[in-house]
Amino acid sequence: MSNGTAATKKGHFPWKHVVGFISSIVLTLVALWIAFYSAFSVRTIIVLIFSLAFIQAALQLLMFMHMAESSNGRIQVGHILFSAFVAIVVALGSYWVMEFGIHLEHHM
Amino acid sequence: MDPAWDEFIITGEPFILAGQIAILVTTIGIIFILTYFKKWKWLWNEWITTPDHRKIGIMYIIASLLMMIRAGVDAMMMRTQLAAPNMPFLGEAQHYNEIFTTHGTIMIIFVATPFLIGLMNVAVPLQIGARDVAFPFVNNLSFWTFFWGAMLFNISFVIGGAPDAGWSAYMPLASNDLSMGPGQNFYLLGLQISGIGTLATGINLVTTIIKMRAKGMTLMRMPMFTWTTLITSLIIIGSFPILTVALAMQTFDRLWDAAFFTLQDGGMPMMWVNLFWLWGHPEVYIVILPAFGIFSEIITTFARKRLFGYTSMVFAIAAISGLSFLVWVHHFFTMGAGPMVNSFFSISTMAIAVPTGVKIFNWLATLHRGRIRFNVPMVWALGFIPNFTIGGVTGVMLAMAAADYQYHNTYFLVSHFHYVLIAGTIFGCFAGTIYWWPKMFGVKLNERLGHWVFWLFMIGFNVTFFPQYFLGLDGMPRRIYTYFPEDGWFSLNFLSTVGAYMMGFAFVLLVYNMYYSYRYEKRETSGDAWGGRTLEWATSSAIPPHYNFAQIPEVKDQDAFWQMKQEGVDPNGVEEYQDVHMPNHSGNPFVMCVFMFIGGFGLVFHWWTIGIIGALGIFACMIQRSFSRDDGHIVSAEEVRKEEAEIREGQANENG
Numbered sequence: 001m002s003n004g005t006a007a008t009k010k011g012h013f014p015w016k017h018v019v020g021f022i023s024s025i026v027l028t029l030v031a032l033w034i035a036f037y038s039a040f041s042v043r044t045i046i047v048l049i050f051s052l053a054f055i056q057a058a059l060q061l062l063m064f065m066h067m068a069e070s071s072n073g074r075i076q077v078g079h080i081l082f083s084a085f086v087a088i089v090v091a092l093g094s095y096w097v098m099e100f101g102i103h104l105e106h107h108m
Numbered sequence: 109m110d111p112a113w114d115e116f117i118i119t120g121e122p123f124i125l126a127g128q129i130a131i132l133v134t135t136i137g138i139i140f141i142l143t144y145f146k147k148w149k150w151l152w153n154e155w156i157t158t159p160d161h162r163k164i165g166i167m168y169i170i171a172s173l174l175m176m177i178r179a180g181v182d183a184m185m186m187r188t189q190l191a192a193p194n195m196p197f198l199g200e201a202q203h204y205n206e207i208f209t210t211h212g213t214i215m216i217i218f219v220a221t222p223f224l225i226g227l228m229n230v231a232v233p234l235q236i237g238a239r240d241v242a243f244p245f246v247n248n249l250s251f252w253t254f255f256w257g258a259m260l261f262n263i264s265f266v267i268g269g270a271p272d273a274g275w276s277a278y279m280p281l282a283s284n285d286l287s288m289g290p291g292q293n294f295y296l297l298g299l300q301i302s303g304i305g306t307l308a309t310g311i312n313l314v315t316t317i318i319k320m321r322a323k324g325m326t327l328m329r330m331p332m333f334t335w336t337t338l339i340t341s342l343i344i345i346g347s348f349p350i351l352t353v354a355l356a357m358q359t360f361d362r363l364w365d366a367a368f369f370t371l372q373d374g375g376m377p378m379m380w381v382n383l384f385w386l387w388g389h390p391e392v393y394i395v396i397l398p399a400f401g402i403f404s405e406i407i408t409t410f411a412r413k414r415l416f417g418y419t420s421m422v423f424a425i426a427a428i429s430g431l432s433f434l435v436w437v438h439h440f441f442t443m444g445a446g447p448m449v450n451s452f453f454s455i456s457t458m459a460i461a462v463p464t465g466v467k468i469f470n471w472l473a474t475l476h477r478g479r480i481r482f483n484v485p486m487v488w489a490l491g492f493i494p495n496f497t498i499g500g501v502t503g504v505m506l507a508m509a510a511a512d513y514q515y516h517n518t519y520f521l522v523s524h525f526h527y528v529l530i531a532g533t534i535f536g537c538f539a540g541t542i543y544w545w546p547k548m549f550g551v552k553l554n555e556r557l558g559h560w561v562f563w564l565f566m567i568g569f570n571v572t573f574f575p576q577y578f579l580g581l582d583g584m585p586r587r588i589y590t591y592f593p594e595d596g597w598f599s600l601n602f603l604s605t606v607g608a609y610m611m612g613f614a615f616v617l618l619v620y621n622m623y624y625s626y627r628y629e630k631r632e633t634s635g636d637a638w639g640g641r642t643l644e645w646a647t648s649s650a651i652p653p654h655y656n657f658a659q660i661p662e663v664k665d666q667d668a669f670w671q672m673k674q675e676g677v678d679p680n681g682v683e684e685y686q687d688v689h690m691p692n693h694s695g696n697p698f699v700m701c702v703f704m705f706i707g708g709f710g711l712v713f714h715w716w717t718i719g720i721i722g723a724l725g726i727f728a729c730m731i732q733r734s735f736s737r738d739d740g741h742i743v744s745a746e747e748v749r750k751e752e753a754e755i756r757e758g759q760a761n762e763n764g
Contacts, residue, residue, distance in 0.1 A: 075318060082342060082346065083346070085430070085433070086346040086347075086433060089386075089433050089434065090350060090386055093386070093434075093436075094379070094382050094383070094386070096449065097382055097437055097445055097449055098376065098378060098379060098382055098445075099445075100444065100445055100446055
């Protein structure tokens with residue numbers, strides 16, 4: 001194919017993918033360490049883990065999902081809005097629905 | 109877990125023994141026939157490794173039909189067991205539990221979903237004027253993950269024991285404590301493997317539809333089936349990851365003693381229910397929206413009218429796709445989430461009836477003053493409208509949370525979802541298969557037999573499920589394996605069983621019709637079997653050439669092909685042929701998926717070595733693919749010209 005992306009061209013090392021892959025692993029390990037071994041309060045841990053998750057999501061979108069490469073921005077925006085909608089429904093929705101059974105201090 | 113040999117292969121049940129013998133005989137028969145007729149090479153080169161969307165679609169449809177036979181036999185056994193009070197037919201509750209679990213799981217995951225994906229594969233690239241899907245290699249991979257996932261699930265009843273916790277696999281019933289043995293592991297791994305394929309198909313079809321439309325085909329000129337496919341694929345991408353994660357969590361619970369959904373150690377069993385239906389409800393729309401698309405195509409073709417309210421139809425589908433993510437709690441109103449939660453989901457569920465109603469009225473208005481031809485696909489579409497509406501109306505009844513406390517867990521619910529799934533999805537699958545049959549095999553299915561199949565199936569369906577509404581209102585709970593004479597449920601149950609056998613007979617007749625028509629029906633001579641309106645009928649031959657279109661048609665209007673016919677434009681009147689770029693065959697996906705099967709089988713029995721062998725095999729295939737260069741091949745303009753000339757010559761002889 002003549003219009004292959006930079007990563008698929010011969011002799012071009014896929015730096016983006018490797019950097020994305022390694023930083024994703026590092027971010028996950030940091031989150032694990034914070035949850036298991038740090039001495040922060042529960043609230044701080046939750047905030048930190050969430051922030052790390054958002055950073056990792058952004059990183060993956062840029063490094064693996066070719067976010068910046070499309071010629072048509074409208075479709076990208078549409079996809080992102082739809083994904084955000086699903087993510088918010090899944091996370092907040094589950095929290096709201098299951099609230100009657102969640103007692104944070106009991107689980108920690 | 110290290111099961112003894114006699115526990116590994118299930119023994120002692122006459123029906124399972126019959127199943128084992130049937131599997132053995134069929135396998136030997138297939139191997140014998142393939143070897144005797146020297147077809148192994150043909151099978152590998154023409155089908156197993158093919159990147160051709162039409163062939164992959166056909167394989168999907170055949171596999172789904174086979175799965176439908178299996179789950180249909182499950183259904184007949186259940187109906188026989190319930191035909192009369194105190195029936196000794198299946199012996200014990202355990203066997204019945206296993207059968208309703210596999211019936212539900214197979215019908216949703218291995219029949220409805222892949223059947224529709226098969227039809228999408230056949231029709232969508234043609235409808236948008238593309239030569240194939242965006243990622244043909246991935247398309248082949250998707251099929252094989254589905255196939256081997258289904259096989260892994262299906263062998264459970266002869267090896268190790270079938271899952272028995274219902275198709276929804278609620279925790280803690282599905283946990284190690286209450287579902288001992290490997291049965292539930294088959295469910296988890298089988299669904300996990302086939303789920304990969306469904307997700308990949310979703311991505312594939314979105315990319316195909318967004319990127320590969322013919323020149324001039326704007327989004328608002330796309331055929332309705334392509335629209336529903338696009339929206340369905342977006343729902344797949346949004347919802348299948350939820351299932352993947354939930355299945356992984358339950359797998360961890362069962363294999364490695366994690367505590368996500370357990371009763372002890374801070375687990376939350378209801379979280380499984382929540383996650384399952386966060387996927388499960390969008391899944392309902394994944395299997396109904398494409399059926400809506402099929403009916404739209406058929407109704408416009410056979411009413412010979414443009415679709416009424418095209419724009420409102422598109423907005424209705426889009427609204428349904430958004431709402432489909434906002435209603436999942438109606439599957440567990442009785443969990444006790446409180447009045448705010450239940451009221452919200454009650455209202456959002458009822459709201460779905462609005463866009464669906466819009467669609468029903470659009471179809472009716474399309475029929476209004478149309479010059480209707482009552483061919484078999486059209487008869488199915490006309491049968492769909494009233495039957496599906498009954499299912500939809502009872503759905504609104506169930507949507508009222510307060511009333512649901514009465515209906516839930518009864519046959520009223522069972523009847524409701526069969527009315528929407530059979531009258532919607534299964535009617536749609538049959539109608540679509542009959543409609544696009546000439547595109548797949550170059551011949552129409554026999555119309556006389558086809559009408560018989562429709563009437564038998566449709567009447568049988570109503571005889572089966574209409575009485576179940578009343579059984580439900582009379583308090584008969586779902587998933588019970590027997591009842592007493594004093595319950596007073598005998599006559600309606602018996603009626604229901606009679607209907608089930610009618611449906612079974614109709615299905616056998618449908619399969620016979622496929623064989624009969626292939627042997628005796630007249631071959632189609634042109635690509636336009638039904639006087640179609642969309643581009644799939646604009647191909648030069650009945651079965652499209654492997655490159656689909658010698659020259660990609662240019663679209664100027666909705667119903668592109670109809671408009672060409674009105675203006676006397678021949679889409680195949682090519683002046684100068686061009687080179688065509690086509691994808692290569694690859695055996696990699698098949699091998700990779702066999703390793704998925706092997707690895708999954710190992711995990712089911714806690715045989716880690718086999719699991720690791722499977723994983724290594726999968727990675728080896730991935731690495732092989734990543735490091736090999738595959739740019740497809742070029743079919744030269746000269747070859748295309750020759751093939752087109754041959755097609756025209758053949759048609760001239762037929763007509764001459």
